[in-house]
Amino acid sequence: MTENNKQLQYEELSLLISMFNDNEFKWVGDPDQLEHWKSALDKFMLTHDVSGLEVSPFRFQILLDMGENWFNVFLPCQYPETRPECYFSSDTATKQMWTEINQEIEKKLNERCDGECCIFDIYQHIKSFLQQPTITETSTSALSQFNEKSDYSFKICRILIWTHHLLSLEKRKCVCRWANELGIWGFSKPGYPGIIIVEGLYDNVQDYISRLKSLKWQAITIRSEESEVIYNSPPHDHGEFVKIRLGRINPGVSEFESMSEISSKMKEAGLEEMFLSAMKINKKQDKSLT
The missing domain is CATH 3.30.70.100 (Alpha-Beta Plaits)
Structure with missing residues (x-):
């Protein structure tokens, strides 16, 4: 892995960690992996220096909304030069919703350029995509309530x-x-x-x-x-x-x-x-x- 890839990877991970709390960002791995990842990121966030830091594939998930919908990510060692693996998961989503969102993720992955960090951009896109039908339903419902209760x-x-x-x-x-x-x-x-x-x-x-x-x-x-x-x-x-x-x-x-x-x-x-x-x-x- 090149030092540039390592730097970009650690910079994006530190940015994601700073944005979300422990309930929204979760590492996925065994206890030894979790300890290694947290220790490495802590060192980087203090020094912003990747020299001496080991690299291993990172796996984590980010909460998309309160419906327990998750954006799952696996970063290979050569990321961002190598394409990451990303997918949507949920205990409540319909099969159609699951398919549509994963197709949208695949579309965004295909649009990325090699060497370009993309996790945050895809997360933002999928979060907005996921909210579109909800916003429409909420707006329709709210409008109905407006008309019923008051001019x-x-x-x-x-x-x-x-x-x-x-x-x-x-x-x-x-x-x-x-x-x-x-x-x-x-x-x-x-x-x-x-x-x-x-x-x-x-x-x-x-x-x-x-x-x-x-x-x-x-x-x-x-x-x-x-x-x-x-x-x-x-x-x-x-x-x-x-x-x-x-x-x-x-x-x-x-x-x-x-x-x-x-x-x-x-x-x-x-x-x-x-x-x-x-x-x-x-x-x-x-x-x-x-």
Whole structure:
């Protein structure tokens, strides 16, 4: 295995590990393999140096959603020069769903170029692909409820976005400008990692997500998403129901320099659990942020 392949492989693995908690990312192997893999990745994440690190085939799975649907990965020693093995598994999916998703994975694998890391991209693609029918069904159901209960109903959505980093001044301007354009409120924290939390009308928040994802990121993912339906009120009054508005009159995103400031604002908005869970922080750790 070339040193370049090893470097790329370890960089992608460390990125994936930083994105998911222990319930979402699971090594698959015997105890000795798991200990070896964890030890090697720990050393790399401290030094970012692959010299002296042994290479063995890595096998792991990443949770796609709460339905216990998993993205399974086997990385051969020569990855990314050599194609990885990836497949979808689930205890609840229908045979048709299983077939369609695995065909989609195969399609994405065939599109990759030799020497190109692709696990995160395929994971993101399959996660979006898996959500499409659910989103359609949810939207149809919600629309039906709206019509039954009120002529004036709307859906509020709040999300927490995690990025590997948020340093570019141009991206930071987009984060703020697009929020203002779409009439949504929120906070952001530049740096490593980048955190963006916004809330507003459901369709506007989804548009905001699409705009952000159109930019070039090393990694970007939605760590948490919540929504609620507001009845008996016209959509143009939605601002008064936004929890993270916190007295701010006009829509937009406020930048904060530290995680503790974001944590404090989320606590003030009654959304502390959403923040702590998404950022994998327990109560004890949260106190140490201040």
